[in-house]
Amino acid sequence: MEIEPLHQFEIWPIIELTVERVDVSFTNSSLWMAIAVACVYYLIMAGTRHHALIPGRLQSIVELCYEFVASLLRDNAGKEGMRFFPLIFTLFMFILFGNMLGMIPGSFTFTSHIIVTFFMAVCVWIGVTALGFWIHGVRFFKFFVPEGAPGAMLPLLVPIELISYCVRPISLSVRLFVNMMGGHTMMKVFAAFVAALGVFGVAPLLVVVALTGFEFAVAFLQAYVFTVLTCIYLNDAIHMH
Amino acid sequence: MPEDPDPNFDDFDARLRKVRETHDGPAEDHADRGKVRGRFGPGIQVGIELLAGVAGGALMGWGLDQWLDTTPWFFLLLFFLGAAAGMLNAWRYLRRFASPEQTGSKPPD
Secondary structure: OOOOOOHHHHOOOOOOOEEEEEOEEEHHHHHHHHHHHHHHHHEEEEEEOOOOOOOOOHHHHHHHHHHHHHHHHHHHOOHHHHHHHHHHHHHHHHHHHHHHHHOOOOOOHHHHHHHHHHHHHHHHHHHHHEEEEEEHHHHHHHOOOOOOOOOHHHHHHHHHHHHHHOOOHHHHHHHHHHHHHHHHHHHHHHHHHHHHOOHHHHHHHHHHHHHHHHHHHHHHHHHHOOOHHHHHHHHHHHHHO | OOOOOOOOOHHHHHHHHHHHHHHOOOOOHHOOOOOOOOOOOHHHHHHHHHHHHHHHHHHHHHHHHHHHHOOOHHHHHHHHHHHHHHHHHHHHHHHHEEEEHOOOOOOOO
């Protein structure tokens, strides 16, 4: 029997499309992104339809999401950060639904592709850097000069700070991608053992059950971590310490 | 542990808030601290941080070398600086996520 734990990450076009020799096909990845956006849109629209003082179930979910992201942003980026609430909320919901929809058997997890997470991280990074320069002007360069360091050390410390800043989108995107891809691969590997071992497949089956629960936690946690780090970077750009 | 002199739960919220305010300062104050609750397997996260530093530094150095035709000097330099930056990031990550009590951040300018 053949075990293909990486088959689930394969991208295939649903509608093939080429513009100016650039492949812009609508793929299974695009499909699941569209589904994620549609789910978030439906949840928010249906949840806020009644404006009830005592919320129903859907409205409670929407209010929970709002409160969660709002307090996250306020705790990490202060009151000034609340201007960027729409961006942060969209980012969190998109990643959360991407991760969670990926838990449906047979679905596709678009956050398990480095290019997707890297693009999001680079967008955040460029936006935050531009914001820093927009708010502080040239003084934002002082962000790369550690406070209280002796002048002789600066030629060494400033490049290190600069690289540590430039590397942020890499660690931000790799973290989300590695966690999603690693977990899903592991689940597939153990699931294949269940069939291969016959009666003794009970043991890997128990592992798969535990892993499934663990993966749900990871799906939420990684959306959370991505959002928190975005808020922290936003805080750096706004307050510069 | 001392006995609670006032075993009454009616004003528990108010008393808790009072204790918290004297302990943490008013709620407004710690809005700016990069404070995160909980710990999520810091090991692998720190590994990613270290790796990203080295890989990012090496990649930038290689790009500069290709552009300025100075192989291998920028690569060598940025490889080590990148490793240092990775350690710096890992340390910051640990300080922020693994022990949220010790965020050494100062209030903003």
